[in-house]
Amino acid sequence: MQNVLLVILLLLALALIIVVLMQRSEGGGLGMGGGGGGGGMMSGRGAASALSKVTWIIAAAFLSLCVALTIIAARESGNSSVLDRLGTEQPAGDVDTTLPGDLQGDLLPPTGGLELPPAAE
Template sequence: MMIVLLIVQLLISVALVVVVLMQRSDGGALGIGGGGGGGGMMSSRGAATVLTRTTTFLGAAFFVLAIVMAIVAGVDAQGQSVFDVEEEDAPVTDLFPEEDGQSPTLPDDR
């Protein structure tokens, strides 16, 4: 379930970036659909309205999906915190055995 939501979130974010880059900027630097005469839906005013509405829809879908993903991740956690999980103690090895009161020695290199 989470993988499907993540893929949809990725597709929405890519579409949002593309739609934002298609919009005509004030300086005209990145606007792909700028200029050109003619009327109808894809005139400069019509394109701006369609792109603005698309950006609004995709932005809202992005935030709603992010909230849904957070809820799904919380449900999958089963109410456990990272701090609630107890780890098994690792075996402790005695680095300095105290046999006969002697400290460890290195082998001779003879």
């Protein structure tokens, strides 16, 4: 189910990109350029071309699908974590902390008292 919705979301994203790039640039931000008689989204008249209406419809579908996917993912995850689903839990006692060969004495702190190893000359 999620995979199908993700494919639809991808197609909506591509359609939204194409529709936005097809629109005529009027200069200025948020459609506030292009003269006094423009019909941008921010104007008082609110007259919108068919292409901008399609943009709003695709954007609304995109956002609602994002919310739907979020709700579905939250329901399926429940209270489990990613580590619970992996099933590769290892008890803490099974971890091997020994170092190979002669490195073990050099890297570990001295044991017992305040004795320090002799300094190399």
